[in-house]
Amino acid sequence: MSRNRTQAMLFVALLCLDLHARVGSAPICPHGHTGCHILSLADLFDRVIQHSARMHGLSSDLHSEFEQYFLPSKNHISRVYRKCHTSNILTPNGKENAQKLAREELTEVIMKLLMAWRDPLSQLHQSMAHQQDFNSFSSNKALEMSDMVHELRKGVEKVTEKMQLLGMISNSVSGLSSPEALLPASESGEALSDYELLYCFRRDSDKVQNYLKILKCRIVPEHGC
């Protein structure tokens, strides 16, 4: 009797899970396969924005932890680290500038930024893991950050495809397939330290988050804008 009961319960659970899966977390069907639930663009944007928010939070935490260790002066940040390796990427510096940008360009900027940080973040994680100054939490955060950048890049690619699919943006978005490896180096050619990297990445993650939000509210303004 107990067997039958457990089996029935399992069956019901599977049904429920299946139903929930159908409603909530169905996989994205790239080619519009019949039978799989297609996520809406708004949902995609929401996921991506959540990802970017999480990434930015991580970068902020790591940066504040670094500040505790190194205790830079009040004006230290702006004087010493004026140039990040992503500084040569033209990014809108304000809301109006961002809004003035076309969707494709905005998307392209986002992608460029995310591409630029793939390698440096892994380097950062490795260097942090080797150093004794950081506890395991910091190195884990760095690792998570690098993974998240990777995930976010993929997500933004999907969003871009979706948008192109829906005809919201043109297909002229370039720079996605062939990323240019930007070496994180300052103008003088020196490699940036961990703290500099973190400072730069924190800024760039904030940029990405904001750009994504702007993009989302421009394209699918009905939810949460």
Place this chain on the structure above:
Amino acid sequence: MERKETLSLLCVLVCVWTQATYTQGSTKVPEDFTPEPIVLPHFTSCRSREQETFRCWWSTGSLANLSEPGALAVFFHQNNLMPIGWQECPDYTATVENECYFNKSFTHIWTSYCVQLRATSQNITYDEYCFTVENIVHPDPPVGLNWTLLNVSRSGINFDILVRWAPPPSADVQTGWMSLKYEVHYRVRNASHWDKLEQESGSQQSIYGLQTDKEYEVRIRCKMSAFDNFGDFSESVFVQVAPIPTKVSVFPMALLLVFGVVGMLFLLVLIIFSQQQRLMVILLPPVPAPKIKGIDPELLKKGKMDQLNSLLSSQHMYNHDTYREDPWVEFIQLDLDDACEKNENSDTQRLLGLTRPGLKGDDDSGRASCYDPDFLPDTEGLLAAHSEMEERHPLVSESSPSTPSPELAETPFFPVQSQPVSQSWINMDFYAQVSDVTPAGAVVLSPGQQNDTPSKNPVDKTKKEEEEAGKEEEHEKKMKLQLLVVDPDRGYSHEVIARQVESSGAPFCSAPEIAYHTLPPEPAEEPHGWHGEYLAPDGEAQMAYFLPEAPPASMLPPVSDYTVVQEVDDQRSLLLNPSARQSPACPPNPIKHLPSMPAVPVGYLTPELLENLSP
């Protein structure tokens, strides 16, 4: 102790005095000390409200000459790809003093700025401050804070509210430019501690667990997500919910409680008073009286002696007096069980025949009595001398064919007493069966029950005598008169038996027991007749059937109390001085014929005589 206290007090006083003097000294001599440190002009803060513009404020410091407007200038520099250089503040706010406003065109997010405070006339930089705009964003407080009542608890004590607000209008949340996080604070009015509730996003928040009798104050503030700069608080909103008049429900409850308690008390008092006795017993149990285990105290009060005796004897703690007086009883051994069983006569005989103490001179009879000494109520003068006898009457033993010898129970036999017949009769034990009444008036008592076989009746007397040593004191009656409790096993000293012995030789081969009670009123009758009667020519056979008819009147002469012991048989049986008659000899028992003895005073057997008698 006192010294220590005084010392500490002194120290404290000295310290206080020195401090006072020091402070006084410090204040009293202003010339020696700088009045106050010079405060240079500096930036107090730079803030952005919506991440689109920002402002910077500074203070002029303590220098008097710099407090004039225009004495200070703010220059800024932004680190972007186009290094322009230091620029002066684009807009000095007219309405607010010492404020520099950077409008949207000058505000670049994710760009590090540096502002400097310089004196206009001199080339002095008083202060410099570098930042990035997104790090100095302090959002405006949310607007439209209000609350609605969610519910009130059943008891009416607690309630829940839902607080709503709107994001600050300056923050561009619609375009997603700013994502805000809100923080709700609430407290009891005029309390010192604020409770915080953090909200990720959204524009409403529920507050649970507020109390109706208190007034609450609620306020809210916000910040940019992933940043740490909170904006200012909004205006407080006061929340108060009038307590639902629950007195109605509380009042009956209180009344009910009071009534219930009163009722319970009343009931308790009633119970106590009605069951006072029981309660007393329960609470203060009576001390139990001493109790003998197993014995009912009531029986002790009302019971009869028999019951008591049986009870107490069973308790092994109470010994009948007879036990005390007859210690030899302990050593009594039963020779043969049959003897006890078959000798009903012995019962009566024992009852009838009682021996005196010391007659045998041997306390250790070696034979247990079949009968309880308790049966002998009157123990004075009664001794079961038989019990002391270890030997059986030789005559009896040899006359085995008749066999009752083993049956002979040991009974205390009645010693020959010099007492008058009546007395001796009085001394007799409980009961004996009257078998016949002689014409002379003597009552012939038979020893046993009615169903006694005649074979058993006779010849108890034919038992052996006691031992010679103990015998002396024994008074043998010439005439068997009193109890004839003869136990062949024990032996006896009875003149009758003696007579029988001597007369018949061994007339007592068979050893039935007989208790013969004769109550010959006449004293000193001729024993012969009796003996003669008793001793049938055919000793053995006659013995067996020696029945009550055996003793005719003539046969029952009063037996005198004393009889001279003429001889002691080789089997240690006493041969009393009798008549000269000679009983038909029992072959197994050759009897010596006693030489005629000189007349001896009746009654007493002297040792010399005994010696003479001894073979």
